[in-house]
Every structure is written in C-alpha cells, then in structure tokens.
Amino acid sequence: MKKMKKILIFAVLLGYSALFFNCQDNSFEELIEEKQVLAKDKPTKFIFYKGLKVRHRFKATEDELKEKYDKKKLKTLYNKLRAKYKKRGKSKTTFIANVNPEDEEELPNIFKILEASKVVLPQLPYEEIEDHVILNRINKKQADHDMIKNDFPDLTDAEIEANQATIDQYYSDNLDYMTLDEIAQNPNIYENLNTIPKTTSSSLDLLAIWRVSCILSQSLANGYGLVRASISYGLASARATESAENHYPAPIVSYDTREDAYRHILWNAMLAQYYFTISSKAPRIAFAKLVGDANESSLCGANNTADAKEMDLHNNVIGRNIWSEKTSYIQFFGATIGLSLPSITLLETVIFNKVEQESCYIVKDHGIVSYRYGISEVKNIILQMDINVPVYINKFIAPRRYVTTTTYDYSDCGGGGNIPLINNNQNTLLDTKANKQLLNIYNKNGIQFTKNLTPIIPDDEDCVKEITTTTTINACFISKDPNYNPYQ
Numbered sequence: 318m319k320k321m322k323k324i325l326i327f328a329v330l331l332g333y334s335a336l337f338f339n340c341q342d343n344s345f346e347e348l349i350e351e352k353q354v355l356a357k358d359k360p361t362k363f364i365f366y367k368g369l370k371v372r373h374r375f376k377a378t379e380d381e382l383k384e385k386y387d388k389k390k391l392k393t394l395y396n397k398l399r400a401k402y403k404k405r406g407k408s409k410t411t412f413i414a415n416v417n418p419e420d421e422e423e424l425p426n427i428f429k430i431l432e433a434s435k436v437v438l439p440q441l442p443y444e445e446i447e448d449h450v451i452l453n454r455i456n457k458k459q460a461d462h463d464m465i466k467n468d469f470p471d472l473t474d475a476e477i478e479a480n481q482a483t484i485d486q487y488y489s490d491n492l493d494y495m496t497l498d499e500i501a502q503n504p505n506i507y508e509n510l511n512t513i514p515k516t517t518s519s520s521l522d523l524l525a526i527w528r529v530s531c532i533l534s535q536s537l538a539n540g541y542g543l544v545r546a547s548i549s550y551g552l553a554s555a556r557a558t559e560s561a562e563n564h565y566p567a568p569i570v571s572y573d574t575r576e577d578a579y580r581h582i583l584w585n586a587m588l589a590q591y592y593f594t595i596s597s598k599a600p601r602i603a604f605a606k607l608v609g610d611a612n613e614s615s616l617c618g619a620n621n622t623a624d625a626k627e628m629d630l631h632n633n634v635i636g637r638n639i640w641s642e643k644t645s646y647i648q649f650f651g652a653t654i655g656l657s658l659p660s661i662t663l664l665e666t667v668i669f670n671k672v673e674q675e676s677c678y679i680v681k682d683h684g685i686v687s688y689r690y691g692i693s694e695v696k697n698i699i700l701q702m703d704i705n706v707p708v709y710i711n712k713f714i715a716p717r718r719y720v721t722t723t724t725y726d727y728s729d730c731g732g733g734g735n736i737p738l739i740n741n742n743q744n745t746l747l748d749t750k751a752n753k754q755l756l757n758i759y760n761k762n763g764i765q766f767t768k769n770l771t772p773i774i775p776d777d778e779d780c781v782k783e784i785t786t787t788t789t790i791n792a793c794f795i796s797k798d799p800n801y802n803p804y805q
Contacts, residue, residue, distance in 0.1 A: 366487045369480060370471050375440075377494040386493055388424065388537050394494065396421045398501035425500050427529060428510040430547040433499040434492070437544075441488050443593045447661055448552055458647055458655045465595065474652035478596075485595045489542040496544045531617035532608055541604050545592055550608060553587030560665050573625050573711035578632045579672045582707060585609050585636030586664050589644075596655045598644060602637050609633035624681070624695035628708055631699050635707055639667060676707035677793035678714045680801060688798040698795060706793070714803040715792035726782035 364371050364379040373379070384390050399422065425433070435450045442461035445451050465477060465484060477484065500507050529550065536546040557580050565576035588605035589598075610633075613619050613626045621629065643659035679698055681690045690698070699708055794803050 367483050369469060369483060369487070371487065372468050372470055374468070375491040375495060376498055377491055381494065382487070382490055386490055386537075386543070388534055391493060391497065391537075391543055392421075392424050395424055395497045395501060398498050399504075402502050424543070425497070425507070426510070426526075427533070427547045427551050429500055429507045430496060430544055431551050432507060432510060433496045434544050434548060436499050437492060437495045440495070441492060442595060443488070444655065444658065446548065446552070446591060446593060448556065449548060449591075459649065461595075461655065462649065462652075478653055481595055481597055482600075485597070485600070486540070488595070489545055492545065493543045528612075528618045532611045535611045535617070536604060536607055539607060541592070541600070541607070546604065546608075549588050549592035549604065552591045553584055556587050556661065557581075557584035564669055573628060573709060574713070575672055575676060575678075575707075575709050575715060577711075578628070578676060578707045578709045579668060581609075581629050581632040582636035582639070582668050582672065583665060585633040586640040586668065587636075587661070589637055589640040590658060590661065590664065594656075596646065596653050598641060598646075598656065602641060605637050605640075606633070609637075622692050624692045624699065624710060627696045627699045628710055631702065631704070632707055634704055635671075636668070638705075639671070640664065643667065672707050673715050674718060675705070675793075676709060676715055677702065677795060678803065679708060679710045680794055680796040680798075680803060681710045683796065683798055683801060685798070688796070688801070690797065714794055717792070717804065718790040720788045720790055722786045722788065724784045724786070726784060 362373050364373045364382070366373075366379075366382055381394070384394075386394075400420070431449070438446070438450050442464040444461070445457070466472075466474075469477060469480075469484065472480065533543075533546050533550060536550075537543055560583055561571075561576050561580040564579060565571075565574075571577060585605045588608055589601040592601045592604045594600050609630070611617050613621060613629055619626070640659070643664065645657045646653050647655040647657050679690065679695055681695055683689065695710055702708055791804065796803075
C-alpha cells in the first residue's frame, strides 16, 4: 500500500483526461471564436499592473488584479462571478457584492479548469500545448511577441525581457480570472465534469483527489497560478502514467521499479513542458520541483519509506534536467521571444533509453537476511549516486544489452597486418595512436577513408576482411552479496 495512493493519483487523472478529450464538441470551438472576436472589439483602456503600464483588454479590473490570487481570494472571486451571472439572468443586474454563504461553492475541480482554459488560452501569448489546445496563428512566436508589445506599448524588447516575470504574472492572473469567469458564465457546459466516474469511485480515489487539491494549493500559494498549475499537473500525470504502462505492461510490479523510475522522470519533464510561460525556463523547472517535492510530502498524504522517497526525488531531478537540456531559447533580433520545446515523443524516447541503458538497480532484498539492505542504507546509497543515473530498488533489472563492434583486416591490401578499430554503432574511428599511424600507412598505400570511415580500396576490394565482435553489457546493480547475479 505504500505507493498505491500516489499511483492512484495518476490513474484517476488519466481516467479524467480521457473523459476530457472525448467530451469536446463544436460548442467549444464556437466559444473560442466568439471570445477572440470580442477581444478584438474591446476599446483601449490603460491600467497599471505592478508599475507597468498595460493596454488592458481583459475583464478583470485594475483593483481586482492587485489582489494576490491565493486559494481563498480565488474562491471568493469565483462565487462573486457565479452570483453575477445568476442575478443577471433574472434581473439584468451587473454584479452582486455579497454572496450568500449557503450558495458558495469550492473552486472548480481540475477537470473543469482544463476544459474551460481551452476557450481562454487563444487570447493570451502562450505557446500551443500538445494534447490540449492548438492555436492557429501564422508565425506564432512572432505573433505572440507582437501581442505582448501591443499590450505593453511603452516597453522596448529589452525592457520586456527584463520585466518578464511581471508580464508573465499579469497574463497568468488574467488567465485565472477569465477561466473562472468562463465556468461561472456557462455552468451547463461544465456541469458534467463535476463528479467522479462510477468505475473509479472509492475512498482511495477520493483520497487521491484530495492529494491533487493539496499539491495544487501549495503551487497556488507559491504564485504559480491556478490554471497553469492545473493544466500542467493534469496533463503531465496522465501522460506519464499512460506512457509507463505502454513501455512496462503488466505484470511488472509498479512501485519502486524501473517503471516507477521512468514514470517519475517523465512526469517531472512533462510538468516543466506543460507549465507554460512567456519565454523562461526557470519558473517551469521550479514549478516541477515544487510539485515533485509536494508529492513526496506527508503534508499531502505521502507515506513512502525514506528510501522510496529518496528514489523518487532523485529520479525527479533527472527528469527536470533532461527537459532543460532539450529546451532552447528562441531569439529574434537579439531578444528572447520564446522557447523551442522538445516534442513529447522525443522526451519519452530519451528517458526510456536512459532508464533501460543507464539506470542502476539497488538490490534491497535478496531473500537472505545477511545480504539485505536497510532503509537508511538504501537512502544513503541513493544520496551518493551520480545525479544522472536513474535508480530503482524493486524487481526487475534492465535487460542485457548487446553492442556490436566491427573491425577490418587490411593485411592483404598492402597496409600490413594491423586492424583499425571502428565503433560500428557510431561509425567513428576509435581514437588511438595506433589507428592514427595506420591511417598514415593506408594513405601512403593509396587506401582512403570517407567521412564515415568506410574504406575505399583502389584495386581488389576482396582483400578486406570484416571481423564482427558482439559484447554483452549487463545493467548496473549494487548488492551486498558478492556472488549475486540478478540475471539468474
């Protein structure tokens, strides 16, 4: 049971994500088009947001944007919006300052937020979100940058870059406001995303939902916004769970295994991938770290043993690092205008290969007491591991790998009896002094090499003898038992 709660978080989110992707219809597309038209027709209005002059085109007032959007303030805002539209439908009143406590609702769940955000996001200068929303803009990165320039007309490109965090927060606050407004204004559209499907309903599922709420509350308290955090958490969790199940089908045990390592690494990469910003990596990585740490915290119901917790935290770091390595900045006339994100398929491939080829199995329990590692011993081993090496502590070890090396014998071609070594996987000459000397000999004898080191023999090609050697490579493992062989 030690990780069932965490696993169920992913499973529940996966089930709900499937529900999201199946419930779209033309009404959402029509809403998006309507919002875009209305945004273009709004009269120019200037406000100040944290000292920056903004050509404001969104619904939130200047005073409302001065509020810190924590959970309590957003709940109050949401219920005021609900009351406004409810009253407007009856008597055309534009707003109600006070809300009847008996009529109050909690903030919309993550699933309503995900769906409503699809209507709002096209009005903001954020990137397309794979698996979520597609923004049909010509030359999109430049169009997004032009949108920011139009909203902040007094700022130069350099000043936009210098004030990136404030500008990003401005759009995030408006995204939260408009998403809550969208749900409050159209409750009938989102009401079907309010209950737990019968197939997943149980006390453990309710606990998983509570943990999601706890983790998102922490991210909201740290200024990461309601909508951006919900989108990132929901999509990343569903994608990581689905991908792990595809790569590691049952009956592999799912906790503390290679599958678990893969899921955590991919999950943290996906958290950074899906947490969208204007053009900065740092907030994405920081958000992924906060969520990853909160997921292992007892404050949000985690009950892992110390070694399992350390394993997850270690693998989480690897995922964030891989995402950062595969993500670059887009420059336009010297200004950073966005990020070049890796595809999700690429991240999955890179992470799967890393887990299968570079991970290390800490053999915690051999079935023999004298060779068993204690929890604190495993934790210390992980703490001393290279941060680039994925770790796991439960069966099964990664499969053996087989590396083939091809060498060529040119002894019958006039070049002597020596054999230059070529790495067949990378098609490169192994860097040895002997090989450099051999190249000189072959060149003198009229034998040349192309860039991919395929020899060009001037006369008799049959003189070349190909020698292939296959080497077996066992995966890394750490064991107290000097005679232990995890492949037996």
